[in-house]
Amino acid sequence: MSANSRQQIIEAAGIIFERYGFKKTTMDDIAYAAGKGKSSLYYYFKNKEEVFEAVVAHEAKQLVAEINRAIDTSHSAVDKLRSYVNIRMKRFVERGNLATALNDNFLATFAFIEKIQNNYRDFEIEMIAGIINEGINRKEFKPIDANFTSEAILTCMIGFEVPLLTKSKTSEESITKINNAIDMFFYGICT
Amino acid sequence: MSANSRQQIIEAAGIIFERYGFKKTTMDDIAYAAGKGKSSLYYYFKNKEEVFEAVVAHEAKQLVAEINRAIDTSHSAVDKLRSYVNIRMKRFVERGNLATALNDNFLATFAFIEKIQNNYRDFEIEMIAGIINEGINRKEFKPIDANFTSEAILTCMIGFEVPLLTKSKTSEESITKINNAIDMFFYGICT
DNA sequence: TACATTTGGAACAAAATCGTCGAATAAAAC
DNA sequence: GTTTTATTCGACGATTTTGTTCCAAATGTA
Numbered sequence: 001m002s003a004n005s006r007q008q009i010i011e012a013a014g015i016i017f018e019r020y021g022f023k024k025t026t027m028d029d030i031a032y033a034a035g036k037g038k039s040s041l042y043y044y045f046k047n048k049e050e051v052f053e054a055v056v057a058h059e060a061k062q063l064v065a066e067i068n069r070a071i072d073t074s075h076s077a078v079d080k081l082r083s084y085v086n087i088r089m090k091r092f093v094e095r096g097n098l099a100t101a102l103n104d105n106f107l108a109t110f111a112f113i114e115k116i117q118n119n120y121r122d123f124e125i126e127m128i129a130g131i132i133n134e135g136i137n138r139k140e141f142k143p144i145d146a147n148f149t150s151e152a153i154l155t156c157m158i159g160f161e162v163p164l165l166t167k168s169k170t171s172e173e174s175i176t177k178i179n180n181a182i183d184m185f186f187y188g189i190c191t
Numbered sequence: 192m193s194a195n196s197r198q199q200i201i202e203a204a205g206i207i208f209e210r211y212g213f214k215k216t217t218m219d220d221i222a223y224a225a226g227k228g229k230s231s232l233y234y235y236f237k238n239k240e241e242v243f244e245a246v247v248a249h250e251a252k253q254l255v256a257e258i259n260r261a262i263d264t265s266h267s268a269v270d271k272l273r274s275y276v277n278i279r280m281k282r283f284v285e286r287g288n289l290a291t292a293l294n295d296n297f298l299a300t301f302a303f304i305e306k307i308q309n310n311y312r313d314f315e316i317e318m319i320a321g322i323i324n325e326g327i328n329r330k331e332f333k334p335i336d337a338n339f340t341s342e343a344i345l346t347c348m349i350g351f352e353v354p355l356l357t358k359s360k361t362s363e364e365s366i367t368k369i370n371n372a373i374d375m376f377f378y379g380i381c382t
Numbered sequence: 383t384a385c386a387t388t389t390g391g392a393a394c395a396a397a398a399t400c401g402t403c404g405a406a407t408a409a410a411a412c
Numbered sequence: 413g414t415t416t417t418a419t420t421c422g423a424c425g426a427t428t429t430t431g432t433t434c435c436a437a438a439t440g441t442a
Contacts, residue, residue, distance in 0.1 A: 002418085002419080026398080026399060027399075027400065036419095037422075038421080038422095039401085039402080039420075040419070040421065042402080047400075048399095048401090192388090193387085196388080217430060217431085218430070218432085219430075228389060229431090230389075230432080231388075231389050233431090233432065234387090238431075238432075
Protein backbone atom coordinates (compact mmCIF):
# COMPACT_ATOMS: atom_id res chain seq x y z
CA MET A 1 0.00 0.00 0.00
CA SER A 2 2.15 2.83 -1.33
CA ALA A 3 1.59 5.91 0.81
CA ASN A 4 2.88 7.84 -2.16
CA SER A 5 0.15 6.77 -4.52
CA ARG A 6 -2.40 7.33 -1.82
CA GLN A 7 -1.25 10.87 -1.25
CA GLN A 8 -1.14 11.47 -4.98
CA ILE A 9 -4.78 10.48 -5.24
CA ILE A 10 -5.76 12.60 -2.27
CA GLU A 11 -4.15 15.65 -3.76
CA ALA A 12 -5.60 15.12 -7.22
CA ALA A 13 -9.01 14.47 -5.70
CA GLY A 14 -8.70 17.65 -3.64
CA ILE A 15 -8.34 19.73 -6.77
CA ILE A 16 -11.24 18.08 -8.55
CA PHE A 17 -13.56 18.13 -5.55
CA GLU A 18 -12.80 21.79 -5.03
CA ARG A 19 -13.59 22.56 -8.62
CA TYR A 20 -16.77 20.57 -9.11
CA GLY A 21 -18.00 19.68 -5.65
CA PHE A 22 -18.65 16.21 -4.32
CA LYS A 23 -21.65 15.30 -6.39
CA LYS A 24 -20.34 16.37 -9.78
CA THR A 25 -16.95 14.75 -9.26
CA THR A 26 -16.77 11.22 -10.63
CA MET A 27 -14.30 8.53 -9.75
CA ASP A 28 -13.17 8.69 -13.36
CA ASP A 29 -12.38 12.38 -12.96
CA ILE A 30 -10.26 11.68 -9.91
CA ALA A 31 -8.53 8.72 -11.51
CA TYR A 32 -7.72 10.73 -14.61
CA ALA A 33 -6.39 13.62 -12.56
CA ALA A 34 -4.25 11.22 -10.54
CA GLY A 35 -3.04 9.49 -13.69
CA LYS A 36 -4.49 6.13 -12.75
CA GLY A 37 -7.25 3.78 -13.79
CA LYS A 38 -10.54 4.14 -12.02
CA SER A 39 -10.44 0.74 -10.43
CA SER A 40 -7.04 1.51 -8.96
CA LEU A 41 -8.66 4.00 -6.66
CA TYR A 42 -10.51 1.16 -5.01
CA TYR A 43 -7.22 -0.37 -4.08
CA TYR A 44 -6.61 2.59 -1.79
CA PHE A 45 -10.12 3.65 -0.85
CA LYS A 46 -13.30 1.78 -0.20
CA ASN A 47 -15.46 4.25 -2.11
CA LYS A 48 -15.93 7.83 -3.19
CA GLU A 49 -17.00 8.97 0.24
CA GLU A 50 -13.82 7.62 1.76
CA VAL A 51 -11.74 9.52 -0.78
CA PHE A 52 -13.56 12.67 0.16
CA GLU A 53 -13.09 11.96 3.83
CA ALA A 54 -9.35 11.56 3.24
CA VAL A 55 -9.21 14.82 1.33
CA VAL A 56 -11.03 16.65 4.08
CA ALA A 57 -8.84 15.07 6.73
CA HIS A 58 -5.76 16.14 4.80
CA GLU A 59 -7.00 19.71 4.55
CA ALA A 60 -7.99 19.77 8.19
CA LYS A 61 -4.50 18.65 9.14
CA GLN A 62 -2.96 21.41 7.07
CA LEU A 63 -5.33 23.92 8.59
CA VAL A 64 -4.46 22.78 12.08
CA ALA A 65 -0.77 23.06 11.30
CA GLU A 66 -1.22 26.54 9.92
CA ILE A 67 -3.24 27.62 12.91
CA ASN A 68 -0.71 26.20 15.35
CA ARG A 69 2.11 27.97 13.56
CA ALA A 70 0.28 31.28 13.83
CA ILE A 71 -0.70 30.70 17.43
CA ASP A 72 2.83 29.84 18.48
CA THR A 73 4.24 33.05 17.10
CA SER A 74 1.77 35.26 18.95
CA HIS A 75 2.29 35.39 22.67
CA SER A 76 -0.79 36.95 24.16
CA ALA A 77 -4.10 35.16 24.28
CA VAL A 78 -5.73 38.10 22.55
CA ASP A 79 -3.36 37.82 19.63
CA LYS A 80 -3.76 34.08 19.52
CA LEU A 81 -7.50 34.29 19.34
CA ARG A 82 -7.25 36.93 16.67
CA SER A 83 -4.85 34.78 14.65
CA TYR A 84 -7.10 31.81 15.02
CA VAL A 85 -10.17 33.61 13.79
CA ASN A 86 -8.30 35.25 10.94
CA ILE A 87 -6.81 32.07 9.56
CA ARG A 88 -9.98 30.14 10.00
CA MET A 89 -12.01 32.70 8.15
CA LYS A 90 -9.43 33.21 5.44
CA ARG A 91 -9.42 29.51 4.80
CA PHE A 92 -13.13 29.52 4.75
CA VAL A 93 -13.37 32.33 2.27
CA GLU A 94 -10.96 30.45 0.04
CA ARG A 95 -13.45 27.61 0.11
CA GLY A 96 -11.50 24.42 0.52
CA ASN A 97 -13.16 21.07 0.70
CA LEU A 98 -13.23 21.28 4.45
CA ALA A 99 -15.36 24.39 4.27
CA THR A 100 -17.55 22.76 1.66
CA ALA A 101 -17.91 19.67 3.78
CA LEU A 102 -18.99 21.74 6.71
CA ASN A 103 -21.62 23.65 4.80
CA ASP A 104 -22.83 22.17 1.55
CA ASN A 105 -26.50 21.37 1.73
CA PHE A 106 -26.25 18.38 -0.47
CA LEU A 107 -23.51 16.91 1.60
CA ALA A 108 -25.38 17.54 4.80
CA THR A 109 -27.50 14.51 4.09
CA PHE A 110 -24.57 12.17 4.33
CA ALA A 111 -24.00 10.52 7.62
CA PHE A 112 -20.26 10.55 7.15
CA ILE A 113 -20.25 14.29 6.76
CA GLU A 114 -22.15 14.69 9.97
CA LYS A 115 -19.35 12.80 11.63
CA ILE A 116 -16.75 15.15 10.16
CA GLN A 117 -18.78 18.15 11.14
CA ASN A 118 -19.14 17.07 14.73
CA ASN A 119 -15.54 15.96 15.04
CA TYR A 120 -14.27 19.21 13.67
CA ARG A 121 -16.60 21.29 15.76
CA ASP A 122 -15.34 19.55 18.88
CA PHE A 123 -11.79 20.21 17.80
CA GLU A 124 -12.44 23.87 17.26
CA ILE A 125 -14.17 24.33 20.58
CA GLU A 126 -11.29 22.63 22.33
CA MET A 127 -8.79 24.81 20.49
CA ILE A 128 -10.55 28.04 21.31
CA ALA A 129 -11.20 26.96 24.86
CA GLY A 130 -7.47 26.33 25.25
CA ILE A 131 -6.67 29.87 24.17
CA ILE A 132 -9.31 31.31 26.42
CA ASN A 133 -8.09 29.34 29.41
CA GLU A 134 -4.59 30.61 28.75
CA GLY A 135 -5.97 34.14 28.63
CA ILE A 136 -7.71 33.59 31.91
CA ASN A 137 -4.51 32.35 33.55
CA ARG A 138 -2.60 35.33 32.22
CA LYS A 139 -5.34 37.58 33.56
CA GLU A 140 -6.05 38.80 30.05
CA PHE A 141 -9.59 37.57 30.32
CA LYS A 142 -12.08 37.55 33.12
CA PRO A 143 -12.56 34.17 34.78
CA ILE A 144 -15.31 33.19 32.35
CA ASP A 145 -16.43 29.68 31.40
CA ALA A 146 -14.00 28.72 28.65
CA ASN A 147 -16.16 26.06 27.03
CA PHE A 148 -19.24 28.18 27.00
CA THR A 149 -17.35 31.14 25.59
CA SER A 150 -15.58 29.17 22.89
CA GLU A 151 -18.89 27.76 21.75
CA ALA A 152 -20.20 31.27 21.56
CA ILE A 153 -17.24 32.43 19.48
CA LEU A 154 -17.52 29.48 17.15
CA THR A 155 -21.22 30.07 16.69
CA CYS A 156 -20.43 33.67 15.97
CA MET A 157 -17.94 32.67 13.26
CA ILE A 158 -20.44 30.31 11.70
CA GLY A 159 -22.91 33.14 11.65
CA PHE A 160 -20.42 35.11 9.62
CA GLU A 161 -20.01 32.25 7.21
CA VAL A 162 -23.58 32.25 6.05
CA PRO A 163 -23.60 35.54 4.13
CA LEU A 164 -20.12 34.61 2.89
CA LEU A 165 -21.55 31.58 1.17
CA THR A 166 -24.55 33.18 -0.42
CA LYS A 167 -23.19 36.59 -1.36
CA SER A 168 -19.72 36.53 -2.80
CA LYS A 169 -18.06 39.46 -1.08
CA THR A 170 -14.35 40.07 -1.31
CA SER A 171 -12.28 38.23 1.24
CA GLU A 172 -10.80 41.35 2.77
CA GLU A 173 -14.17 42.90 3.35
CA SER A 174 -15.42 39.85 5.19
CA ILE A 175 -12.26 39.46 7.24
CA THR A 176 -12.43 43.09 8.27
CA LYS A 177 -15.99 42.60 9.39
CA ILE A 178 -15.28 39.58 11.48
CA ASN A 179 -12.24 41.29 12.95
CA ASN A 180 -14.46 44.09 14.06
CA ALA A 181 -16.81 41.59 15.57
CA ILE A 182 -13.96 39.86 17.34
CA ASP A 183 -12.77 43.22 18.65
CA MET A 184 -16.17 43.79 20.10
CA PHE A 185 -15.92 40.36 21.64
CA PHE A 186 -12.57 41.22 23.16
CA TYR A 187 -13.68 44.40 24.82
CA GLY A 188 -16.46 42.49 26.44
CA ILE A 189 -14.02 39.83 27.65
CA CYS A 190 -10.83 41.63 28.57
CA THR A 191 -10.16 42.84 32.08
CA MET B 192 -42.35 33.26 -26.68
CA SER B 193 -41.40 35.64 -23.91
CA ALA B 194 -38.02 37.15 -24.69
CA ASN B 195 -37.78 37.86 -21.01
CA SER B 196 -37.92 34.23 -19.92
CA ARG B 197 -35.54 33.28 -22.68
CA GLN B 198 -33.01 35.84 -21.52
CA GLN B 199 -33.50 34.74 -17.94
CA ILE B 200 -32.62 31.20 -18.91
CA ILE B 201 -29.62 32.28 -20.94
CA GLU B 202 -28.22 34.24 -18.04
CA ALA B 203 -28.82 31.50 -15.49
CA ALA B 204 -27.34 28.95 -17.85
CA GLY B 205 -24.31 31.18 -18.37
CA ILE B 206 -23.53 31.11 -14.67
CA ILE B 207 -23.94 27.35 -14.38
CA PHE B 208 -22.02 26.55 -17.54
CA GLU B 209 -19.20 28.78 -16.40
CA ARG B 210 -19.07 27.05 -13.07
CA TYR B 211 -19.30 23.43 -14.15
CA GLY B 212 -18.61 23.35 -17.86
CA PHE B 213 -20.89 22.00 -20.54
CA LYS B 214 -20.71 18.34 -19.69
CA LYS B 215 -21.26 18.60 -15.97
CA THR B 216 -24.12 21.03 -16.29
CA THR B 217 -27.50 19.32 -16.39
CA MET B 218 -30.75 20.69 -17.67
CA ASP B 219 -32.01 20.37 -14.13
CA ASP B 220 -29.24 22.62 -12.89
CA ILE B 221 -30.12 25.26 -15.43
CA ALA B 222 -33.83 24.98 -14.78
CA TYR B 223 -33.30 25.28 -11.06
CA ALA B 224 -31.04 28.29 -11.47
CA ALA B 225 -33.57 29.93 -13.75
CA GLY B 226 -36.40 29.11 -11.36
CA LYS B 227 -38.27 26.96 -13.85
CA GLY B 228 -39.19 23.38 -14.43
CA LYS B 229 -36.81 21.34 -16.51
CA SER B 230 -39.27 20.75 -19.31
CA SER B 231 -39.96 24.46 -19.60
CA LEU B 232 -36.51 24.93 -21.03
CA TYR B 233 -37.58 22.94 -24.06
CA TYR B 234 -40.22 25.50 -24.80
CA TYR B 235 -37.47 28.01 -25.50
CA PHE B 236 -34.64 25.79 -26.71
CA LYS B 237 -34.51 22.66 -28.75
CA ASN B 238 -31.90 21.01 -26.55
CA LYS B 239 -28.94 21.54 -24.27
CA GLU B 240 -26.59 22.36 -27.10
CA GLU B 241 -28.88 25.12 -28.28
CA VAL B 242 -28.94 26.62 -24.81
CA PHE B 243 -25.17 26.61 -24.80
CA GLU B 244 -25.06 28.13 -28.24
CA ALA B 245 -27.35 30.92 -27.06
CA VAL B 246 -25.16 31.55 -24.03
CA VAL B 247 -22.04 31.71 -26.15
CA ALA B 248 -23.74 33.97 -28.68
CA HIS B 249 -24.80 36.26 -25.84
CA GLU B 250 -21.28 36.44 -24.48
CA ALA B 251 -19.80 36.96 -27.91
CA LYS B 252 -22.16 39.89 -28.45
CA GLN B 253 -21.08 41.43 -25.17
CA LEU B 254 -17.45 40.89 -26.04
CA VAL B 255 -17.91 42.50 -29.42
CA ALA B 256 -19.62 45.48 -27.82
CA GLU B 257 -16.80 45.84 -25.33
CA ILE B 258 -14.17 45.61 -28.02
CA ASN B 259 -15.94 48.15 -30.21
CA ARG B 260 -16.22 50.55 -27.30
CA ALA B 261 -12.52 50.27 -26.63
CA ILE B 262 -11.61 50.55 -30.29
CA ASP B 263 -13.73 53.64 -30.83
CA THR B 264 -12.03 55.50 -28.01
CA SER B 265 -8.53 54.87 -29.35
CA HIS B 266 -7.73 56.74 -32.51
CA SER B 267 -4.58 55.21 -33.89
CA ALA B 268 -4.51 51.75 -35.43
CA VAL B 269 -1.69 50.81 -33.10
CA ASP B 270 -3.81 51.67 -30.07
CA LYS B 271 -6.80 49.91 -31.52
CA LEU B 272 -4.89 46.74 -32.09
CA ARG B 273 -3.46 46.93 -28.62
CA SER B 274 -6.92 47.46 -27.14
CA TYR B 275 -8.26 44.58 -29.10
CA VAL B 276 -5.61 42.16 -27.96
CA ASN B 277 -5.85 43.32 -24.37
CA ILE B 278 -9.59 42.94 -24.05
CA ARG B 279 -9.60 39.68 -25.89
CA MET B 280 -6.94 38.20 -23.65
CA LYS B 281 -8.43 39.63 -20.50
CA ARG B 282 -11.73 38.04 -21.37
CA PHE B 283 -9.97 34.85 -22.13
CA VAL B 284 -8.13 34.76 -18.85
CA GLU B 285 -11.42 35.33 -17.09
CA ARG B 286 -12.66 32.21 -18.82
CA GLY B 287 -16.17 32.87 -19.99
CA ASN B 288 -18.17 30.27 -21.82
CA LEU B 289 -16.99 31.65 -25.11
CA ALA B 290 -13.41 30.94 -24.19
CA THR B 291 -14.38 27.51 -22.94
CA ALA B 292 -16.29 26.83 -26.12
CA LEU B 293 -13.28 27.72 -28.17
CA ASN B 294 -10.92 25.48 -26.28
CA ASP B 295 -12.42 22.71 -24.21
CA ASN B 296 -11.28 19.34 -25.40
CA PHE B 297 -14.50 17.64 -24.61
CA LEU B 298 -16.47 20.22 -26.47
CA ALA B 299 -14.21 20.04 -29.46
CA THR B 300 -15.88 16.82 -30.48
CA PHE B 301 -19.20 18.50 -30.99
CA ALA B 302 -20.05 19.62 -34.45
CA PHE B 303 -21.95 22.61 -33.18
CA ILE B 304 -18.90 23.88 -31.38
CA GLU B 305 -16.88 23.63 -34.52
CA LYS B 306 -19.40 25.91 -36.11
CA ILE B 307 -19.02 28.44 -33.32
CA GLN B 308 -15.26 28.18 -33.48
CA ASN B 309 -15.13 28.81 -37.19
CA ASN B 310 -17.68 31.60 -37.10
CA TYR B 311 -15.88 33.37 -34.35
CA ARG B 312 -12.49 32.91 -35.93
CA ASP B 313 -13.77 34.49 -39.11
CA PHE B 314 -15.17 37.36 -37.13
CA GLU B 315 -11.89 37.94 -35.35
CA ILE B 316 -9.85 37.86 -38.51
CA GLU B 317 -12.20 40.34 -40.11
CA MET B 318 -12.00 42.59 -37.09
CA ILE B 319 -8.22 42.56 -36.94
CA ALA B 320 -7.94 42.92 -40.68
CA GLY B 321 -10.12 46.03 -40.47
CA ILE B 322 -7.80 47.60 -37.95
CA ILE B 323 -4.76 46.71 -39.98
CA ASN B 324 -6.26 48.13 -43.14
CA GLU B 325 -6.99 51.33 -41.30
CA GLY B 326 -3.40 51.39 -40.11
CA ILE B 327 -2.20 50.92 -43.64
CA ASN B 328 -4.33 53.80 -44.90
CA ARG B 329 -3.05 56.04 -42.13
CA LYS B 330 0.48 55.01 -43.03
CA GLU B 331 0.98 53.59 -39.59
CA PHE B 332 1.66 50.19 -41.08
CA LYS B 333 3.53 49.08 -44.14
CA PRO B 334 1.30 48.06 -47.05
CA ILE B 335 1.15 44.46 -45.89
CA ASP B 336 -1.52 41.86 -46.64
CA ALA B 337 -4.18 42.57 -43.97
CA ASN B 338 -5.83 39.15 -44.04
CA PHE B 339 -2.59 37.29 -43.89
CA THR B 340 -1.31 39.47 -41.05
CA SER B 341 -4.50 39.26 -39.03
CA GLU B 342 -4.43 35.50 -39.26
CA ALA B 343 -0.88 35.59 -38.01
CA ILE B 344 -1.82 37.79 -35.06
CA LEU B 345 -4.79 35.61 -34.17
CA THR B 346 -2.66 32.49 -34.34
CA CYS B 347 -0.17 34.23 -32.10
CA MET B 348 -2.86 34.98 -29.54
CA ILE B 349 -4.10 31.44 -29.62
CA GLY B 350 -0.55 30.32 -29.00
CA PHE B 351 -0.55 32.43 -25.88
CA GLU B 352 -3.77 30.86 -24.73
CA VAL B 353 -2.39 27.38 -24.48
CA PRO B 354 -0.07 27.85 -21.51
CA LEU B 355 -2.78 30.01 -19.96
CA LEU B 356 -5.11 27.06 -19.93
CA THR B 357 -2.73 24.51 -18.55
CA LYS B 358 -0.77 26.56 -16.08
CA SER B 359 -2.86 28.96 -14.10
CA LYS B 360 -0.72 32.06 -14.08
CA THR B 361 -2.02 35.37 -12.84
CA SER B 362 -3.91 37.42 -15.39
CA GLU B 363 -1.59 40.39 -15.20
CA GLU B 364 1.48 38.31 -15.85
CA SER B 365 -0.04 36.81 -18.98
CA ILE B 366 -1.33 40.10 -20.29
CA THR B 367 2.05 41.68 -19.80
CA LYS B 368 3.62 38.89 -21.76
CA ILE B 369 1.30 39.14 -24.69
CA ASN B 370 1.65 42.89 -24.66
CA ASN B 371 5.35 42.48 -25.04
CA ALA B 372 4.77 40.10 -27.89
CA ILE B 373 2.38 42.52 -29.55
CA ASP B 374 4.96 45.27 -29.14
CA MET B 375 7.44 43.14 -30.98
CA PHE B 376 4.81 42.65 -33.62
CA PHE B 377 4.36 46.39 -33.90
CA TYR B 378 7.99 47.20 -34.42
CA GLY B 379 8.05 44.76 -37.24
CA ILE B 380 4.97 46.25 -38.85
CA CYS B 381 5.19 49.99 -38.24
CA THR B 382 6.70 52.33 -40.81
C1' DT C 383 -66.14 32.10 -22.71
C1' DA C 384 -62.69 30.91 -26.16
C1' DC C 385 -58.12 31.07 -27.40
C1' DA C 386 -53.08 31.31 -27.20
C1' DT C 387 -49.12 31.16 -24.31
C1' DT C 388 -46.48 29.18 -20.79
C1' DT C 389 -45.44 25.82 -17.20
C1' DG C 390 -44.09 21.60 -15.00
C1' DG C 391 -45.12 16.55 -13.56
C1' DA C 392 -44.65 11.94 -15.29
C1' DA C 393 -42.50 8.79 -18.29
C1' DC C 394 -38.71 6.67 -20.78
C1' DA C 395 -34.78 5.45 -23.52
C1' DA C 396 -30.01 6.26 -23.50
C1' DA C 397 -25.96 7.38 -21.14
C1' DA C 398 -23.15 7.77 -17.14
C1' DT C 399 -21.59 6.15 -12.76
C1' DC C 400 -20.23 3.34 -8.83
C1' DG C 401 -18.14 -0.41 -7.39
C1' DT C 402 -16.55 -5.54 -8.38
C1' DC C 403 -13.75 -9.23 -10.37
C1' DG C 404 -10.19 -11.31 -12.48
C1' DA C 405 -6.48 -11.02 -15.32
C1' DA C 406 -2.25 -8.54 -16.51
C1' DT C 407 1.83 -6.26 -15.17
C1' DA C 408 5.57 -4.57 -12.12
C1' DA C 409 8.29 -5.10 -7.93
C1' DA C 410 10.26 -7.67 -4.37
C1' DA C 411 11.88 -11.68 -2.17
C1' DC C 412 13.89 -15.84 -2.36
C1' DG D 413 15.09 -17.39 -12.56
C1' DT D 414 11.14 -18.42 -10.10
C1' DT D 415 7.76 -17.52 -6.69
C1' DT D 416 5.27 -14.26 -4.22
C1' DT D 417 3.45 -10.00 -3.44
C1' DA D 418 1.88 -5.40 -4.64
C1' DT D 419 -0.34 -2.58 -7.97
C1' DT D 420 -2.89 -1.41 -12.11
C1' DC D 421 -6.44 -1.61 -15.34
C1' DG D 422 -10.21 -3.28 -18.72
C1' DA D 423 -14.64 -5.04 -18.82
C1' DC D 424 -18.94 -5.71 -16.71
C1' DG D 425 -23.62 -5.50 -14.12
C1' DA D 426 -26.71 -2.99 -11.35
C1' DT D 427 -28.34 1.31 -10.46
C1' DT D 428 -28.92 6.14 -11.05
C1' DT D 429 -28.89 10.21 -13.73
C1' DT D 430 -29.97 12.84 -17.66
C1' DG D 431 -31.82 14.60 -22.01
C1' DT D 432 -35.89 14.82 -24.14
C1' DT D 433 -40.96 14.16 -25.14
C1' DC D 434 -45.86 14.37 -24.10
C1' DC D 435 -49.76 16.09 -22.12
C1' DA D 436 -52.58 18.18 -18.84
C1' DA D 437 -52.86 22.07 -15.97
C1' DA D 438 -52.25 26.94 -15.19
C1' DT D 439 -52.01 31.57 -16.71
C1' DG D 440 -52.78 35.32 -19.42
C1' DT D 441 -55.72 37.82 -23.10
C1' DA D 442 -59.45 39.34 -26.01
